[in-house]
Amino acid sequence: NHPLVNINFATSRSHNGNTLNNVHPEAPNILLNDAQDINTKEVDVVFICLPHTSGIKLTKNALESGTKVIDLSADYRLQSPDSYLKWYNIKHDAPQLLETAVYGLSEINRSKIKNASLIANPGCYPTSILLPTIPLIRENQFDSTRPIIIDSKSGVSGAGRTPKQNLHFVEVSGNFQAYKIGKSHQHIPEMEEQIQKTTSQLPNIIFTPHLLPVPRGILSTIYFPLKSNFTEKEIRSIYSQKYAKEPFIKILNPEEPVSLKHVLHTNLCTINITVVNDLLIITSAIDNLVK
Structure with a gap:
């Protein structure tokens, strides 16, 4: 519905010949073609x-x-x-x-x-992680001698639409599990490359994703090593300078918890921080199907 965008065509492998609004009722009435025919x-x-x-x-x-x-x-x-x-x-x-x-x-x-x-287009996990960390790395706040430890939770839509047994409702409902722990997830090199472009050093990223029993959304907790003891006020000032004019980045007040509920069906990334000595604990949330 953007006033400066006109959608000329849409394609689908599984719904070729149908209309887009028959598949997604909120979408425009556009015939779905085969991608090879456009x-x-x-x-x-x-x-x-x-x-x-x-x-x-x-x-x-x-x-x-x-x-x-x-x-x-x-x-x-x-x-x-x-x-x-x-x-x-x-x-x-x-x-x-x-x-x-x-x-x-x-x-x-x-x-x-x-x-x-x-x-x-960036990966879903890296989006939730790079948006809160890149501004700090650019301001030389990152202690590259220590690892960045990341703990992320995602709704099941992050695994795609292809049916899989471990993603069935009866498997996911009432459950919560970690997967691809430590150095196994394919989004790790993506994050490493983007951080290395900023700092010229390959970061040590330890990343553990988790599967939440919800349809959508990602909440990440990032344990970010600081070069020295910075105050929360100083860190917030860096975010304010970088993101003051960014309508889809919201730096929350200290008492506001980062929550999936507040970002679902939006393009927002919400961020909050807590400083513990020379460790910055960042929490962020996005809707993986929008942001």
Whole structure:
């Protein structure tokens, strides 16, 4: 419903021939076509949301026709083809595009995004983690000799739409579990690369995600090592300077808890902090299906 955006077409692999509002009643009445049948020359920007590597051919065609691409998969988030072999167990079919893709975290990379032809939409967990940490790293607050320890909880939609036994209602309801503990999750290199671009040092990230028995939302707790004893007031001042004009970043008052309920169905990222000596404890929340 943005006044400056017109939707020319939408595609679907599973609902081809149906209308978008039949699948999502709140959406416009647009016929769903096969992605191979569209003409990307008709639009200024195309959003591609396909399983990893499935949209590379479509991306190439769109870029060749002069159309900008915003890709929602992980296909262009990492800079090295070797990283895709290690973390996704795939050989990247367009390594040359990794060099030109811009990481699409708008509050951090807005100026680069404006001039980019290929934008890599960030992962859900990294969005909730990089938004509160990058401003502090840019202000030289990060003690890189110590690890960043992150504990994130996500609703089941973060695992995608493909049915899996461990995501069935009877498996998830009344349960809470950790998975891919420590150094196993594929979002780790994405966070490492973005932080390394800021600090020129590879950070030691220890990341444990958890599956919540809720449909959507991510709440992250980040144990961020400070170089020295900074006060909460000083840290809040850094956030205020960076995010004062960002309508979708909300720095909460000290007494306000970060809550999934307050961000669901919004583009907000809420952030709060607590300082314990030389350790900053950050909590953040986003809606993984919007932000």
